[in-house]
Structure formats: structure tokens, C-alpha cells
Amino acid sequence: MLRSKVMVQEADFDVSSEIRWLRQGLPEIGAVATFIGTVRDINENSTVRAMTLEHYPGMTEKALENILKVADERFEITSAMIIHRVGPLYPEDQIVFAAATSEHRQQAFLACEFIMDYLKTEAPFWKKEDTPEGARWVSARDSDDSAKERWEKAD
């Protein structure tokens, strides 16, 4: 991987300028795969008015950098990045951006999905939702564990 970055920030991000950063000066890239996670206004049958994302400063960056490193070892990617927002967020807000580039689409698609599956179980972020019934911490989903495990089986 020639180029990578990890950002953990309160501020929103601009997808176009991030894609430009991934591609600029790398004409061998023929595919860009991206994922954007956004805040939904409903979760487990409750209205979500807002959420707060807590994280473990230091470990978060280390975990995300490691995910990109493993993705690079595993896939033929040219550049990759992760941006994850923290702090207060509201429905429709962007939460996370994961992207990978490669010569042909398959490696970029796979790497992008791999990055998200690992982020969901290995990066120390926690969501707390504000609902009409009160504030509550979001529970981890078993489906996130199985999504990660299928990459381990593929080894």
C-alpha cells in the first residue's frame, strides 16, 4: 500500500476530497471502493434523536492503523483510509468512511468490506443513543462477530 491514513475526529468529512486524496498521483488505480456509515433515526424499535460516540484515545488510532496494515498484507490495494467521527451526532450525519483502491475492483471491494468488519469488532468505539425512553448504550451485535469470523475461516 502506497498511501494510507486514519482520522478520528468530531468534524464531518467531505467524501469527494478524501477520494481525491486516495487517487491523486496514482494512475495505476482503476477501482475505488468506499463505505459510508450514517446515523439512523430508529434502532431496536425506538426513535433515535441523537447519539454520542465515545472512544479510547490512543488505542483507537492504533487499532485502525493496524486494520489498514492487515488489509494491506491481505489484499492488493494501492491506498486506503478510515475516518471515524466521535462526539455528538444526529440522524443523517455521516459516522464513518472506509475506502480502498486497487487496479481492479475485486481487491478494493474485498479490502473495504474487510476494513469495516474488523472495525466493527476491534476498534474501541461505543455508541450511546438518546431516545424518548432515555439514553442507552448500543449493544454489540452477534452478526458483527460472525462477519469478522468469516475472514478468519478464509485464511
Add this chain to the structure above:
Amino acid sequence: MNVKVRFFASLKEQFGRDSVVVNTPFAPATVAGLRQHLCEQHPGFAKAIAEVGRLRAAVNQDMAEDDTPVGEQAEVAFFPPVTGG
């Protein structure tokens, strides 16, 4: 041993503290040993981890398991399963 232990998310709220310093003449040596030591020293911690359910840990900012060694001056953290993305 002298170890800083940090807590996050629902565990931090339930316990009411974001960190403790563990200073003992003996060495709990592993994540499980340290968790047991905390439960004995802080009844509020034992109660909090029962409330939280599944618990994960990190040693020196890497995800850890029950048998992960905890060295002198390590930074250990306990928290619920992560929910980012």
C-alpha cells in the same frame, strides 16, 4: 506492581470511575487476575461488570484476552464489546 486501569462506556458509568491505579506488592500477572483483584478491592466494580455482561479488555492499547500477561507499568482497560462503525 503498579498498573493503571481505565474504564469506558457503560462500565465507566456503572462503576462511576474512569480509572484506578492498582498498586500491589504481588503481581496479578494476567488480565483475568487483575479483574479478580479489582472485584475484591472494589465491590462496585464487581457489581458493574455483572450489570454490563460481556466484558472486553486491552493491555497497552491492544485487544487482550483473559490470559494476556499484564506487565509492570502496563495500561489496562476494561470495557463492553465495541459498537463503532
